[in-house]
Amino acid sequence: MFSKPDSALVIVGHGSTLNPDSSGPTWGHADAIAQLGAFGEVHCAFWKEEPSLRQVLHCVNKREIYVVPNFISEGYFTQTVIPRELGLDGPQTNVAGRTVKYCAPVGSHERMTDLLLKRAAAVAPGVSPKETSLFIVGHGTGLNDNSAVAAKREVERIRALGIFGEVIAAYMEEAPFIAKWDELSTQPNVVVVPFFIADGLHSYEDIPVLLGIASTSPGAASATGAGVFAQNPYRLRGRTLFYANSIGTEEGFAEVILDQVAAFDAAAA
Template sequence: MTAKPHSALIIVGHGSTVNADSSAPTFDHAAEIARRGVFGEVYCAFWKEEPSLRQVLHMVEANDIYVVPNFISEGYFTRTVIPRELELSGPVTQRDGRTIKYCEPVGNHPRMTELLLRRAAEVAPGVPPEKTSLFIVGHGTDLNENSAVAAKREVQNIAARGVYAEVLNAYMEEDPLIAKWDEHAAQPNVVIVPFFISDGLHSYEDIPVLLGIATESGGAASATDKEIFRHNPYQLRGRSLYYASSIGTEPLFADVILEQVAAFDAVHAATVSA
């Protein structure tokens, strides 16, 4: 994309008060974008940790500001929390001599399909996809309805490519349950990709317990928990099971963030100057 040396980029994540790994991918992607020198300033901001959404605009010197939510789907946080905390009036907010441009969340980008396929291939190298069941795992429950919608969309997109024998949705807290993966999968190889922004207790502990490849530890994620991704394949319930880390840890998310900025410019070029 075109360099924007006089503009600032703010990448917004959820964050966590108990899990440092929650914000790690957001900081990693910000560091990569800053390294490329595309923007004059690059910042992270979070709902549940520092720097907070209410602080971040005070840190920015530029008058032209792009905000990209590092979220899997549109929902309460992208539609309500972030606009409220940053006092945004819409996609373009003019305030105090500044122009704040609110981009689409990363999970809406068409490249999510490509990144999920990439992650699945990386975690199970050499495994024939025509003998593999691929699961895209979301959280589920009414509190995360839009996340489930996003996961279903990606399953449809991947299935349409005809790469894997079957592509399935599964959830932690609603049907079809990932705990019953062996009842849903018909193939001898099973690949599990969590459709989350970051690794944390869901990917280190909750999903592995539901899969049957780990037992509950009842504590914060540790170095031992993180080894869960390094022991593939798991021989379980008569299948070879491959478990990937969350999709949001994929380094190419930095490119997706920049592409969401470019997409904003393409749509709103007539409304604001670049």
């Protein structure tokens, strides 16, 4: 474990003006890293919450600042919004006398595969992977984001390991649609892992409705939605279905954040 007492870490999340749980995982990872004492300071910043990207650098005492996006994929936010709002012009930028080092987002780290496997095993204990169809569910729209690409990449990696009967990428808003999970899969057991950075409207409500394990309840984008994870397994459409929390709630994300800092240093060396 490296130690950077003279550096600050800023973890950037999306945040939400509607969902009180959206920023929770980002704060949790920050708390875990602060407890490790790996950095002199650890901060969070958000697009939709405060501290905002326009405020956070005023809160940092250190002159060297690593910024790690807590995002699933490279895309609009990591390539356009975060650099623009922080005033970055490349991997390393001098911003008002500070050196800001912009790292890759957590979701692009190869360790994501292990975290998905861990999450899938935890949600369906004792279930034979060979008799299981594993779904990695992304958003999949024209959001100028590469979340669908990231989900496909993880599916290919997990598929190559030969652990599961089948591994399938599916999406909320583009084909293959997660709503057709029973047509897309053949195994008796189905494990569904949302490939999102936080639990919220999508994991609490949208995907459960598409899966057929919950009915629409407008405005339920809150902790009350967490009940959907407590009712595993679901028996429907002739299968046994296990529904997991969003992958971003996995504790191992804190280590991935540190790995992305180490990767930045390695690339710069």
